[in-house]
Amino acid sequence: MPSADRAPNTDYAIETRNVTKTFKGFTAVDDVSLKVRHGTIHALIGPNGAGKSTMFNLITKFLEPTSGSIHLDGRDITRDKPAQIARAGAVRSFQISSVFPNLTLLENIRVALQRRMGNSYHFWESQARLDVLNEDARRILAEVGLDDSESVLASELPYGRKRLLELATTLAMEPRVMLLDEPMAGMGTGDVARVANIIRKVSQGRTVLMVEHNLNVVADLSDRITVLQQGSVLAEGTYEEVSTNRQVRSAYMGESDD
Numbered sequence: 001m002p003s004a005d006r007a008p009n010t011d012y013a014i015e016t017r018n019v020t021k022t023f024k025g026f027t028a029v030d031d032v033s034l035k036v037r038h039g040t041i042h043a044l045i046g047p048n049g050a051g052k053s054t055m056f057n058l059i060t061k062f063l064e065p066t067s068g069s070i071h072l073d074g075r076d077i078t079r080d081k082p083a084q085i086a087r088a089g090a091v092r093s094f095q096i097s098s099v100f101p102n103l104t105l106l107e108n109i110r111v112a113l114q115r116r117m118g119n120s121y122h123f124w125e126s127q128a129r130l131d132v133l134n135e136d137a138r139r140i141l142a143e144v145g146l147d148d149s150e151s152v153l154a155s156e157l158p159y160g161r162k163r164l165l166e167l168a169t170t171l172a173m174e175p176r177v178m179l180l181d182e183p184m185a186g187m188g189t190g191d192v193a194r195v196a197n198i199i200r201k202v203s204q205g206r207t208v209l210m211v212e213h214n215l216n217v218v219a220d221l222s223d224r225i226t227v228l229q230q231g232s233v234l235a236e237g238t239y240e241e242v243s244t245n246r247q248v249r250s251a252y253m254g255e256s257d258d
């Protein structure tokens with residue numbers, strides 16, 4: 001029997017309990033207990049080297065913790081593989097590109113939809129079945145505002161729209177939990193605003209955990225923010241709370257206590 005404090009806690013879509021990750025004796029993540037509530041947008045921020053990427057890779061199962069445990073909807077996923085948590089509804093997007101440059105946008109989404117169904121492409125699929133995919137694919141392209149370009153090759157998209165296509169392939173997996181790795185990396189101001197609006201829209205009814213350097217985006221989108229510093233949690237709260245926290249200001253924003 002699990003003890004009461006180890007019992008599944010289904011208030012949280014994602015929960016890490018005392019997670020530590022060391023690399024050859026160097027502690028990149030140190031005893032982090034992170035709780036991401038269902039239906040919220042939660043951001044992980046912190047200065048360079050704070051352990052954000054390591055934490056994100058632990059949660060998305062690209063790394064295994066040295067100690068501690070990781071839970072998805074209260075279920076222990078510490079030893080799961082990335083594909084297992086994706087099937088359980090937690091899908092990672094961005095930075096690891098899931099876009100095929102030589103396919104059209106519609107074809108890219110169709111591939112993602114077939115992946116969700118556990119199929120690879122079969123040329124003998126009935127036309128009716130593929131038409132169903134087209135309908136779903138068009139709906140998903142419309143969600144991210146790419147429905148005007150369904151016949152365009154992915155390689156021909158400008159950068160910001162390519163990121164939207166990545167988001168669309170993630171949506172095709174019908175995620176309950178979206179794990180976004182620096183969604184605004186490398187984007188100009190116009191694209192940032194557009195992608196932020198779309199993330200807000202598609203987050204409805206879902207949980208989002210994102211690592212993001214752009215603090216305006218973090219302020220704009222996040223319900224809750226965890227600030228990491230040197231592998232540990234320095235502060236947690238709303239943007240208002242963490243941005244006025246003296247320790248955060250001195251550690252993260254490079255300001256003195258004065």
Ligand SMILES: Nc1ncnc2c1ncn2[C@@H]1O[C@H](COP(=O)(O)OP(=O)(O)OP(=O)(O)O)[C@@H](O)[C@H]1O
Pocket residue numbers: 023026027028046047048049050051052053054055
């Ligand atoms: N595979 C690894 N082997 C050794 N050290 C690592 C490894 N991965 C990360 N680290 C170290 O762990 C620390 C945390 O790195 P991490 O990339 O998680 O930080 P971060 O907050 O994402 O930083 P940034 O904002 O610069 O991306 C750093 O000091 C980094 O050098």
